[in-house]
Amino acid sequence: MRILLTGGAGFIGSHFCDRLIDEGHEVLVYDNLITGSRENIAHLSNHDSFTFIEHDVTEFIKVEGKLDAVLHFASPASPNPNSPYGYPQLPIQTLKVGAHGTHNTLGVARAHRARYLLTSTSEVYGDPLEHPQKEEYWGNVDPIGLRSVYDEAKRFAEAMTMAYHRTYGINTRIARIFNTYGPRMRLDDGRAVPNFLCQALTGQPVTIYGDGSQTRSFCYIDDMVEGLYRLLMADGDVHLPVNIGNPVEMSITELAEVIGRVTGRSIEMQYLADQRGPSDPQRRQPDISRAKAWLDWEPKVPLEAGLKPTVEDFKARL
Amino acid sequence: MRILLTGGAGFIGSHFCDRLIDEGHEVLVYDNLITGSRENIAHLSNHDSFTFIEHDVTEFIKVEGKLDAVLHFASPASPNPNSPYGYPQLPIQTLKVGAHGTHNTLGVARAHRARYLLTSTSEVYGDPLEHPQKEEYWGNVDPIGLRSVYDEAKRFAEAMTMAYHRTYGINTRIARIFNTYGPRMRLDDGRAVPNFLCQALTGQPVTIYGDGSQTRSFCYIDDMVEGLYRLLMADGDVHLPVNIGNPVEMSITELAEVIGRVTGRSIEMQYLADQRGPSDPQRRQPDISRAKAWLDWEPKVPLEAGLKPTVEDFKARL
Numbered sequence: 001m002r003i004l005l006t007g008g009a010g011f012i013g014s015h016f017c018d019r020l021i022d023e024g025h026e027v028l029v030y031d032n033l034i035t036g037s038r039e040n041i042a043h044l045s046n047h048d049s050f051t052f053i054e055h056d057v058t059e060f061i062k063v064e065g066k067l068d069a070v071l072h073f074a075s076p077a078s079p080n081p082n083s084p085y086g087y088p089q090l091p092i093q094t095l096k097v098g099a100h101g102t103h104n105t106l107g108v109a110r111a112h113r114a115r116y117l118l119t120s121t122s123e124v125y126g127d128p129l130e131h132p133q134k135e136e137y138w139g140n141v142d143p144i145g146l147r148s149v150y151d152e153a154k155r156f157a158e159a160m161t162m163a164y165h166r167t168y169g170i171n172t173r174i175a176r177i178f179n180t181y182g183p184r185m186r187l188d189d190g191r192a193v194p195n196f197l198c199q200a201l202t203g204q205p206v207t208i209y210g211d212g213s214q215t216r217s218f219c220y221i222d223d224m225v226e227g228l229y230r231l232l233m234a235d236g237d238v239h240l241p242v243n244i245g246n247p248v249e250m251s252i253t254e255l256a257e258v259i260g261r262v263t264g265r266s267i268e269m270q271y272l273a274d275q276r277g278p279s280d281p282q283r284r285q286p287d288i289s290r291a292k293a294w295l296d297w298e299p300k301v302p303l304e305a306g307l308k309p310t311v312e313d314f315k316a317r318l
Numbered sequence: 319m320r321i322l323l324t325g326g327a328g329f330i331g332s333h334f335c336d337r338l339i340d341e342g343h344e345v346l347v348y349d350n351l352i353t354g355s356r357e358n359i360a361h362l363s364n365h366d367s368f369t370f371i372e373h374d375v376t377e378f379i380k381v382e383g384k385l386d387a388v389l390h391f392a393s394p395a396s397p398n399p400n401s402p403y404g405y406p407q408l409p410i411q412t413l414k415v416g417a418h419g420t421h422n423t424l425g426v427a428r429a430h431r432a433r434y435l436l437t438s439t440s441e442v443y444g445d446p447l448e449h450p451q452k453e454e455y456w457g458n459v460d461p462i463g464l465r466s467v468y469d470e471a472k473r474f475a476e477a478m479t480m481a482y483h484r485t486y487g488i489n490t491r492i493a494r495i496f497n498t499y500g501p502r503m504r505l506d507d508g509r510a511v512p513n514f515l516c517q518a519l520t521g522q523p524v525t526i527y528g529d530g531s532q533t534r535s536f537c538y539i540d541d542m543v544e545g546l547y548r549l550l551m552a553d554g555d556v557h558l559p560v561n562i563g564n565p566v567e568m569s570i571t572e573l574a575e576v577i578g579r580v581t582g583r584s585i586e587m588q589y590l591a592d593q594r595g596p597s598d599p600q601r602r603q604p605d606i607s608r609a610k611a612w613l614d615w616e617p618k619v620p621l622e623a624g625l626k627p628t629v630e631d632f633k634a635r636l
Contacts, residue, residue, distance in 0.1 A: 095417075142456050143473040146484075153477070156470045156471065156473070
């Protein structure tokens, strides 16, 4: 297949490129590099089946030749207001890549009669009042909060994707991606795994906001790529959203402890006043029944196994 | 003031034009007329202070000369899937005017350092689990349902408006408009008041979906215009959303009975199987404490008083 992938220089996008190239597809990446990085795709740059175009997909896109699939991965994704890559510092860009970027890429899919995959997010559930989250849950999102630039952009992107499916019969798929970690995450991404890894590996105390009891579920990148690839390739009617994530739930304090074991460092935990906003979720865990049923997919990589290559990658870059 | 108003040929927009002209402002209307109509503004067409431009505000807008305020009213607003003016038949246009239209008009406000008013909607509350709805309530909206093209577009529009306020310091205001009725509504708008009026005035049975116990709150257009005008002119910090609507709640069956009294026709009620979707709200009622406190505003016109001129207008057009 000939595939257009936006955000292909990002963390998940670049790993997905690797998989697509491995499977023998031709890949055309669009990325404006505001959160992605050239290093993530440097190893692909001389590959015959790989083309990189530095372009903001909120601007007009036109692709010559045939296209079989359009995958819209592009978006800032870290909620950390202190990271230069966090969406709170990129509010308009985040809103636009969700709205204008989704509209433009759906237009390309329509023009080429290509299948379309939107990577949405567990953030569409906001601070969920149901636990774990099934795809039928409508979510609990503050439309005007600081996180709304991401949450509402992705909810809008889902609404628009469904509208293109219903109106023009585009063969669309929507993945709701939960917390994912692995090599190539930005060191200063600002989310828990890269934060803790950098702190542990440089001998600093691990900073935990609040009491550390808030829980998360962490999916290793290889599992995520497998789930997304199966969703892209599925032949059935899979246009409704599918949660892709690891349902193993742990507290932020437990995560810090595991990171201590894997890095072999003694971890000093520093509990700071809770700076998370009122819409920062206390718990988030995917119900993956739909992914199991539709894609025969579930995560295989335990946290410690996934952290090992991640630690090696972080060590090499620190 | 010199004011840009999108959607000025629509029901609420055209009444707001009248008010702005009456108050001595200069008004520049952009409307693509997909749900608005030239008749609504025909009486203003020769007025020195009024300019109409047929233009889709999802496309680029540039205004020469100074602008003091930008008001983004444009959007399809009827949820009725059987009306040609309902957003279910205009899904992509509805999504785009909420996202691209809001972005474009915010850009104009930024360029002119003009104040900005977004007309949002009670639909951001979806099928509310809290009653009545305060502005702090985050809502209960299905991001992928048939109504999401409107609900998510307006939630996105609010998120983008807040982002422009926070990022660029634009002096923004957000009105969450509840059900409004009055002269100039499309006869085939598809919402309850115009539907019932047309049926009653043409001797047809009044069709009620479900058992008629679902409640709504109906605000007369003059009250709505007064609330919006006060919000536009308010000098304080009024950038958070403000509900504008009538808190008097009644069932759909009661509405039909009042319409019988006001039209002087004997009403035959026909109860049809509930064709409303699962996200059609069972109850919707504004808490207007914020509008009272910030704008010293509350509705003054009782339903029967507001229906009289509405009936006259409908009779003249039928």
